Amino acid sequence: MHNIVALLLDYAFYYPLVMSFTWMSGSLIYYLQWERKRPTRTNPPPLESYPLVTLIVPCHNEGEQVRETIAHLDAQCYPDFEIIAVNDGSTDDTGAQLEALQAEYPRLRVIHFSSNQGKAMGLRMAAMAARGEFLVCVDGDALLDEYATHWMMSHMVDGPRVGSVTGNPRIRNRSTLLGKLQVGEFSSIVGLIKRAQRVYGRIFTVSGVIACFRKSAIHDVGYWSTDMVTEDIDISWRLQMRHWDIRYEPNALCWILMPETLRGLWKQRLRWAQGGVEVILRYTTDLFHWRARRKWLVALEYICSLVWAYTMLGIIALWFLGLFLSMPAWLSIPTLLPQWHGVVLGLVCLIQFGISTLIDRRYETRMGRNYYWMIWYPLVYWLLSTTTTVVALPKALLKRKGTRAVWVSPDRGVR
Incomplete structure (x- = not known):
């Protein structure tokens, strides 16, 4: 029993340490082999060739943002595209604004749903109505960089088995500590992980806020699932299980709004965590086939992260019990405050942030000014990641099969 507790403590320390070095090494390989040799974003x-591209934006209560979103879509530096907006049962003036915008933007078409059907259904209907073979999908509050479509299409025309290309989300709102932390997070965590996963084999998920799809690939896997909390994770897995390639394009920028309240952040990250668990539960049996071997590392890493979250829960529980009960020495957790383990993890974390900042200067020149705020990242986000994962597993297990995932208006942050 003593060995088991010691093993859990070692796992709690070594798992984030090993994964941090894995992400850093993979991202550096990606940067040195591909990224630094590419032309500048502009x-x-x-x-x-320049095939027709359909830009799709599903909307639910996006009245405050939709005009700006459509304007950025229409400003794409790509010669041949159309825009389809889906008004998914909005209760504000989103539908009226979209109707008015059709007069300003001839490329725009609008699909109206009378009730809230969910993002996946909106994407399905827009894909079926699309005239283009290639679909660039963005959220209703996102501002797509003018060169993003061209950059993603450079991958699509490169090979017939490229099923999707995920872009590079950047945070628009950064007036609070949570906003500043997310600027660093999307650079040093999200960006590095996608670069590393691209090098090592398979990408866990496209970014739902900005991704390009080949319509024939989407048709091949049956379009987006309407019963999954995170349709982007699900479609990523189904595409790759059918041997469609997913690529990452850091030059395809998309400026997004993120939660800047703890309540809003909790709801968002809980949904993300639940979506990951749902995908693992649904496709675990398929992973036992040899043809799915390139997904094994991605699945193993996610399962290890689940184990790590529950390991941390166990450590915290032992510490809490030790406050009230007399515990054996080998079972005692004297403190949760950082000791030398915490100093090592914090130092490695700052190195990771430094590497990501250097890489991301190509896309955002003033990235360095957010470096100071990242000292708070382990405290805020590791705790958030642990708690959301712990809650997400039973939530996913108890979810009634076939329940449709519908829109819930998120926290848009402070602007």
Whole structure:
């Protein structure tokens, strides 16, 4: 029993340490092999052809943002595209604004749902109505960079088995500590992980806020699932289980709004965590086939993260019990305050942030000014990640099968 407790303590320390070095090494390989050799964001490479692209934006109560979103879509530096907006049962003036915007933007078409059907259903209907073979999907509060479509299409025309390309989300709202932390997070965690996963085999998920899809690939896997909390994770897995390739394009920028309240952040991250668990539960049996071997590392890493979250819960529980009960020495957790283990993890975390900042200067020149705020990241986000994962597992297990996932208006932060 003593060995088991010691093993859990070692796992709590070594898992984030090993994964941090894995992400850093993979992202550096990606940067040195591909990224640094590419042209600047505003000078994308010419394409052999410029097929029609359909820009899709599903909307639910996006009245405050939708006009700006459509304007950025219409400003794409790509010669041939159309825009489809889906008004998914909005209760504000989103539908009226979209109708008015059709007069300003001839490329825009609007689909109206009378009731809230969920993002996945909106994407399905727009894909079926699309005239283009290639679909660029963004959220209703996102501002797509003018060169993003061109950059993602450079991958699509490169090979017929490229099923999707995920872009590079950037945080718009950063007036609070939570906003500043997320600027660093999307650079040093999200960006590094996607670079590393691209190098090591498979990407866990596209970014639901900005991704390009090949319509024939989406049709091949049966379109987006309407019963999954995170349709982007699910479609990523189904595409790759059918041997469609997913790529990451850091030059495809998209400026997004993120929660800046603890309540809003909790709800968002709980949904993300539940979505990951749902995908693992649904596709675990498929992973035992040899043809799915390139997904094994991604699945193993996610399962290890689940184990780590519950390991941390156990450590915290033992510490709490030790406050009131007399515990054996080998079972005692004297403190949760950082000791030398915490200092090592904090130092490695700051190194990771430093590497990501250097890489991301290509896309955001003043990234360095957010470095100071990242000292708070382990405290805020590791705790958040642990608690959301612990809650998400039983929530996913108890979810009634076939329940449709519908829109819930998120926290848009302070602007």
